Amino acid sequence: MNMKNDTFGEIAGEIRAAGSILIIPHEHMDGDAAGSAAALCLGLRKLGKQAQVVLEDRPPENLAFLTKGLCVPVSKVKEAPSLAICVDCSDLHRFPKREKLFCGAGKTICLDHHKAEQGIADLNHIDDTAAASAELVYFLLRELDVAFDEAMALRIYAGLATDTGNFLYSNTTAQTHEIAAAMMRTGMDSNEVNVMIYESESFAKMRLHAAVLAKAECFAGGMGIMGIVSQEDLASTGARMEDTEGIVAALRSIRGVEIAVLLKEQQGKVIKASLRAKTFADVQKICAANHGGGHVRASGCTIYDTLPNARRLLLAACEKELQGYERNH
């Protein structure tokens, strides 16, 4: 990272000075975006601030309990806030319909754990060694001397758990578990979070996963696997594109697989690709070559071409990356 981070102390200072605060998670919220934004909102309200989470789209159904009662649609926000904080995103394109609102705030803060070359806010704290933005919200709230209650803890926990695949992924650190432990000491029920988030999948989502996994193809002698979600798959199963969440992890879990790829056909020759590596391959490099990015073991890119062409392109790139590695490297 090239940029210098502002400290939690400096950020806390701006928060203490602010009156109204708007919190902006990225669009298409995941558990970390929703959990981090909601925990921060609850914490700031506890400090007596007028805080709200501003959205431009609806939260996924299984995450709605995290942000319930804390949100306002961007269309309803009439005044520029004294402070705007974007959470789990450090790129204005990740909240296009709130960019103007964000940039028009008296002061802006950015908290994120995705790699970024430069800050988009007046104060930035971007730490890609954190497993989830929820870790950063945890440290910020501690800096602000907010006492964690069960509701806040549950939302921090939800952020940690979802962004680490329940503490499975390699981004999980001792710090992640330490924060999870601290959250559980509040008396929160992690099983409740898990039932709400994971045991409330739609029937359509299950059918989509089954359809995609059933026709997944192996390549590079079983070291690669690719799944494809076409618009037709969505239509035939009644699922939505956000229901693809979890498919690439399922593909990666196959024995011998090093790189898993999921292609998601958007409308009109736009293919979004999610790539995951298991232990050694660099999928960030593959995605960067296609104007995408992310982490070494988890990256994404968008290909403006047909599904067959996107498939060919990424198969070739992955095969090249895997070249020279034997199975069970």
Place this chain on the structure above:
Amino acid sequence: MNMKNDTFGEIAGEIRAAGSILIIPHEHMDGDAAGSAAALCLGLRKLGKQAQVVLEDRPPENLAFLTKGLCVPVSKVKEAPSLAICVDCSDLHRFPKREKLFCGAGKTICLDHHKAEQGIADLNHIDDTAAASAELVYFLLRELDVAFDEAMALRIYAGLATDTGNFLYSNTTAQTHEIAAAMMRTGMDSNEVNVMIYESESFAKMRLHAAVLAKAECFAGGMGIMGIVSQEDLASTGARMEDTEGIVAALRSIRGVEIAVLLKEQQGKVIKASLRAKTFADVQKICAANHGGGHVRASGCTIYDTLPNARRLLLAACEKELQGYERNH
């Protein structure tokens, strides 16, 4: 629990006094039995003890890395040890071919986190509030002043992770996360454990799951869901019946589902059924009526009839159990 536990201090005293120590995990080892036994063995060796894990069966393929280099088959043990420690079991029936060896030791110790009415050893520490026996081994090794290295930490972590469904199940506590954090501070790679244990599913298993989930049927207005594994499904996907593990949990995870049923067609008009309830239904009752059993929320039975008849029978029984409950009870 009726019994009084011996303290880790008392148990550590016996260990310090012992020369040769044999460690006995239960047969059909799971990740906690293997991880706890192996971590304890490594710790005792670090103390200069002559320690080995004695087995009567082979560890499952995906867990073999945990106990590698530490095990001896019971057939090769010729002398009674000065101390035997059984781990993750407090019932002699769980290690039938090593019972004699255990009982013939100079002293015996039992460490377990399963409920038990009475101890089977000279010293017992049985704590069913611990999420895994690995937690108890952790405290015992601390009591013995053993410094945790990566190899020990990785095995303790494996025990915690596998017995908590990766920190998902309701047995997970703040203590579980605290120990996980301490283990990760040694520099161990949790991703390695997870890849070894979980990310080694066969392609055939994934295809079987996809095939079964794709044709699962809902009933009782979406409060019930049933999946069917026919012999034909096994043949067409190349999977084995044991690859059905996890399907019923996937069915249960659907939103609104209270009862999930999986029918598994064996050879020749024998249908094994697995039933799971999410929050309130009693599937034990349904299974008991068909000469099966288990727990209230997780039971099974065998039906000696055709697949269509078994399907009809269980659909009717589940619909009856769900009768009178509204969706979102």
